[in-house]
Amino acid sequence: MEDNKLLLLGDEAVALGAIHAGLSGVYAYPGTPSTEITEYIQSSPLARERGIHCQWSCNEKTAMEAALGMSYMGKRAMVCMKHVGMNVAADAFVNSAMTGANGGLVVVAADDPSMHSSQNEQDSRFYGKFALMPTFEPSTQQEAYEMIGEAFDLSERYRIPVLMRLVTRMAHSRTVVTVGKARGQNALSYPANPRQWVLMPACSKERYKVLVREQADFLAEAENSRHNIYVDGADRSMGIIACGIAYNYLMEHYKAGCPHPVLKVSQYPLPKKHVARMAQECESILVLEDGQPFVEEQLRGVLDNGVQVLGRLTGEVPRTGELTPDNITAALHLQDAEVYPPSTLVVPRPPALCKGCGHRDMYAALNEVVREYPDARVFSDIGCYTLGFLPPYHAIHSVVDMGASITMAKGAADAGQHPSIAVIGDSTFTHSGMTGLLDAVNEQSNITIIISDNLTTGMTGGQDSAGTGRLEQICTGIGVEGAHVRVVVPLPRNMEEMKQVIREEIEYRGVSVIIPRRECIQTARRHKTMKNE
Amino acid sequence: MTTDIILSGVGGQGILSIATVIGAAALREGLFIKQAEVHGMSQRGGDVQSNLRISSEPIASDLIPLGQADLVISLEPMEVLRYLPYLKKDGRLITNSTPFVNIDNYPDPQEVIAAIQATGHAVVLDVDTLAKEAGSARAANMVLLGAASPFLGLEVSKMEEGVRQVFLRKGEAVADMNVKAFRAGLEQGMANLAHGMPG
Numbered sequence A: 001m002e003d004n005k006l007l008l009l010g011d012e013a014v015a016l017g018a019i020h021a022g023l024s025g026v027y028a029y030p031g032t033p034s035t036e037i038t039e040y041i042q043s044s045p046l047a048r049e050r051g052i053h054c055q056w057s058c059n060e061k062t063a064m065e066a067a068l069g070m071s072y073m074g075k076r077a078m079v080c081m082k083h084v085g086m087n088v089a090a091d092a093f094v095n096s097a098m099t100g101a102n103g104g105l106v107v108v109a110a111d112d113p114s115m116h117s118s119q120n121e122q123d124s125r126f127y128g129k130f131a132l133m134p135t136f137e138p139s140t141q142q143e144a145y146e147m148i149g150e151a152f153d154l155s156e157r158y159r160i161p162v163l164m165r166l167v168t169r170m171a172h173s174r175t176v177v178t179v180g181k182a183r184g185q186n187a188l189s190y191p192a193n194p195r196q197w198v199l200m201p202a203c204s205k206e207r208y209k210v211l212v213r214e215q216a217d218f219l220a221e222a223e224n225s226r227h228n229i230y231v232d233g234a235d236r237s238m239g240i241i242a243c244g245i246a247y248n249y250l251m252e253h254y255k256a257g258c259p260h261p262v263l264k265v266s267q268y269p270l271p272k273k274h275v276a277r278m279a280q281e282c283e284s285i286l287v288l289e290d291g292q293p294f295v296e297e298q299l300r301g302v303l304d305n306g307v308q309v310l311g312r313l314t315g316e317v318p319r320t321g322e323l324t325p326d327n328i329t330a331a332l333h334l335q336d337a338e339v340y341p342p343s344t345l346v347v348p349r350p351p352a353l354c355k356g357c358g359h360r361d362m363y364a365a366l367n368e369v370v371r372e373y374p375d376a377r378v379f380s381d382i383g384c385y386t387l388g389f390l391p392p393y394h395a396i397h398s399v400v401d402m403g404a405s406i407t408m409a410k411g412a413a414d415a416g417q418h419p420s421i422a423v424i425g426d427s428t429f430t431h432s433g434m435t436g437l438l439d440a441v442n443e444q445s446n447i448t449i450i451i452s453d454n455l456t457t458g459m460t461g462g463q464d465s466a467g468t469g470r471l472e473q474i475c476t477g478i479g480v481e482g483a484h485v486r487v488v489v490p491l492p493r494n495m496e497e498m499k500q501v502i503r504e505e506i507e508y509r510g511v512s513v514i515i516p517r518r519e520c521i522q523t524a525r526r527h528k529t530m531k532n533e
Numbered sequence B: 001m002t003t004d005i006i007l008s009g010v011g012g013q014g015i016l017s018i019a020t021v022i023g024a025a026a027l028r029e030g031l032f033i034k035q036a037e038v039h040g041m042s043q044r045g046g047d048v049q050s051n052l053r054i055s056s057e058p059i060a061s062d063l064i065p066l067g068q069a070d071l072v073i074s075l076e077p078m079e080v081l082r083y084l085p086y087l088k089k090d091g092r093l094i095t096n097s098t099p100f101v102n103i104d105n106y107p108d109p110q111e112v113i114a115a116i117q118a119t120g121h122a123v124v125l126d127v128d129t130l131a132k133e134a135g136s137a138r139a140a141n142m143v144l145l146g147a148a149s150p151f152l153g154l155e156v157s158k159m160e161e162g163v164r165q166v167f168l169r170k171g172e173a174v175a176d177m178n179v180k181a182f183r184a185g186l187e188q189g190m191a192n193l194a195h196g197m198p199g
Helices: A010-020 A035-042 A045-049 A060-072 A085-099 A125-130 A141-158 A201-213 A215-223 A246-252 A272-281 A294-300 A358-370 A384-389 A404-414 A426-442 A471-478 A492-507 A521-532 B015-028 B077-082 B109-117 B127-134 B137-151 B156-168 B172-194
Strands: A005-009 A023-028 A076-082 A105-111 A162-167 A173-178 A229-231 A239-243 A262-265 A284-288 A308-310 A377-379 A420-425 A448-452 A485-488 A512-516 B002-010 B032-036 B047-055 B069-074 B087-096 B122-125
Touching: A005 A010, A005 A141, A005 B015, A010 A023, A010 A035, A010 A076, A010 A105, A010 A141, A010 A162, A010 A173, A023 A035, A023 A060, A035 A076, A060 A076, A060 A085, A060 A105, A076 A085, A085 A105, A085 A125, A085 A201, A105 A141, A125 A162, A125 A294, A141 A162, A141 A173, A141 A215, A201 A215, A215 A272, A229 A272, A239 A246, A239 A272, A239 A294, A246 A262, A246 A284, A262 A272, A272 A284, A284 A294, A294 A308, A358 A384, A358 A420, A358 A448, A358 A492, A358 A512, A377 A404, A384 A420, A404 A420, A404 A426, A404 A448, A420 A426, A426 A448, A426 A471, A448 A492, A471 A485, A471 A512, A485 A492, A492 A512, B002 B015, B002 B077, B015 B032, B015 B047, B015 B137, B015 B156, B047 B077, B069 B077, B069 B137, B077 B087, B077 B109, B087 B137, B109 B122, B122 B137, B122 B172, B127 B137, B127 B172, B137 B156, B137 B172, B156 B172
Parallel strands: A023 A076, A076 A105, A105 A162, A239 A262, A239 A284, A284 A308, A377 A420, A420 A448, A448 A512, A485 A512, B002 B069, B069 B087, B087 B122
Antiparallel strands: A005 A173, A173 B032, A229 A262, B002 B047, B032 B047
16 A cells, blocks of 8 residues: 555544644544544654644633634644534634634534434534634545645635534544645744734624625635535436535445536535526425535525425435435435345344443442432433443433533522432543532532542543542532542442442532542553553 | 445444454555444443445445445344345345343344344354464454455455454464464355355
8 A cells, every 4th residue: 555545534534634734733622423533643653743732621612712822823723522512612612713713723523413422413514604614524534634734724814713524424434545745833923913812892893894704705715615516417307415424425326427416515604606506407406414404494594485495304304313325315216225124133232331330339339329318319421421321220310411410410409409419420520510519519509429430531432531630639629528528449349338428428418529439441451451561 | 346344243342353454455455445433432332333345446425325235244143133134135144153142132042043044145153162262262353354254355365464464563472363263264254155155
């Protein structure tokens, strides 16, 4: 194989594309399916040689803000997160369009349609439109590699952050990518427009007008983009708009070329010129897009009295879930292949906590104590321990977003709930649990918080956890009484001690924190192997 | 030439290392490849699969359409059946015969094997025992790869070289053991081919 051809995941193509585009820092919090972008940079010899910042951030908001700071200094910076991370970063993200960028700033959001490992199907393209930011959506890993460099260039040309949207099947699909040469990194330089970085109303009002005016430029960029391609076809009864990865599923059915006119969209704002041509030349327009009906709704509008638009909203394509080559065949009027029927013997095999995992011992002890309190409620959080909802534990009553366990337990306690118990992991606690803990301390809420500390960010593959070694200090620093910060070792032989501690802290009227601490067995195994090698 | 393969098993069994070896071999032959993987530790103990497509022509979709897989290769017998609707009518199932039972309602293992055999295009082998005979239960995935290798459309000798390459960084002994495991599987696959199974 030639040196410039590499077998890369979509995530890795983005990472290498960014390094080759002269990146100076990546900022991220782990989240499936985005994690491998940062991990690739962390293990890249070129990134190390160039001193590219690649340490994990506490959460997506701190990541976004740090990247904005690096951009302020004229350097190229990238922020990576899963789609729901965009909600955490949203304040910084939306306002970064107002400050603009100095050095190129690219935000990569990896969406997870079909919720393979997420709590919703939100589509990050809406964030791009909301923030008035140019948005890219690659359909191949090669395109992802090349686009990230173009995104940095565009970002510097207009001094605007740029969003790149991936989906799971792009992020986690591997293929051969031909790579180019590495550009040098930017020199330090302060912004030429210092007022724009101070978002006081007087400055913001000026800036917002510019940002709105520049939408025409961003549209022209999209209309002239080599990534938005219109290919005419003989059968104009239906034109097809295929966005990002949906283009691959479409072309799977037409290896020799599609009989319908096709507009491949990989750069937004939506290229109006091409869409208008399709509306004029075709009797109807089918929209194939992974995630939510972002393009379809724009085409249809409220009045819906133009050309006939088909897609997720009209039922030609399923309203929810990721696209596949199979669930678009009806919309294309193709015959389904004759297939073996599903076997009736097959039963679901849900994921489970690993044998020997400390979360298991924590739930075993908690469940026994909770049985003594018929009305106990356990508010949980995002992490491996979310699996405590499934058999055999059935231990938790809620999972919403990063950090919500502590604040929901507090709200429930405010309403009169007792015992009101929060279960949160160490990494999730430092991501978004600490501020909620301060709320609880300030009101002396009657809650019991279990920070199940496995010394890592386990669910995403064992990344460093920001608060490792300092959780007790953090809790007492926030104001939890030292006597009510209790550390236990979650092992079957310590079951009685754990139960006793949980019982005592439920009975304590105030904020208490129990920290069952034992290293994730996957991480421990890896550490052991590394030591032996 | 196009070979569409679904790899399946239970999280932690190591299906991705099979994909890695096949992918590397296809790359050496200058073929196009697309491989959609499942990531995330939450899959541990749950069902996992990977779509691997290799072709002499460019590949459009990262996912294999229903009814189009030439092979479903599985480290677990019930998991091979999960992807039956993806198998071509004349496609082939290649699977470990030993169930991985981590759920209460696991079906009758004999019925599972019977359903696999009923397709008429199956290679069913006791991967775990063959791996232990080769030197380590951890080489199970290389036994399975060996059994599948006559059906991949790739040169078998190159596959074997690929196995050696992947494991050499763990030492000569580990590489030898995995090659031995690969050959044990290959023997079973070749026997199946020789018996004139349809497909």
